[in-house]
Amino acid sequence: MSTLPIPITAIFTGLLALMLVGISIRVTILRAKKKIDFFDGGDPELGRAIRVQGNFVEYVPLALALIGLNEWMGAAPWIVYTLGLALVAARIVHALGLYSNVFQARVIGTSVTWLVLVAGGLVVLGRVV
Secondary structure, three states: OOOOOOHHHHHHHHHHHHHHHHHHHHHHHHHHHHOOOOOOOOOHHHHHHHHHHHHHHHHHHHHHHHHHHHHHOOOOHHHHHHHHHHHHHHHHHHHHHHHHOOHHHHHHHHHHHHHHHHHHHHHHHHHHO
């Protein structure tokens, strides 16, 4: 048995950390290729890559915190896995939607991320109140 108090969340945190590195490498490569040091230089491809990275760091930390709290507070493992899988899938769909400029994918990715935040928050509040 693991001594880690939230092993399921640890798995999703590791996966999402790797995803963030991949997203960040893409921004760095585009900056070097296009010789743009700050902001996006008006380049739409770099602008989209920066927004994928920015959106990721805006939403993923709080979602992971909620998933971890749920697990720590004794939520059923299926709840924790569902929230984690939904978050990973949402971030992949959102990134692909932004990279390829497919609006529906962006909407789905954002909406599922928001659902993870709402569901995670409600379950935590339900356990505390």
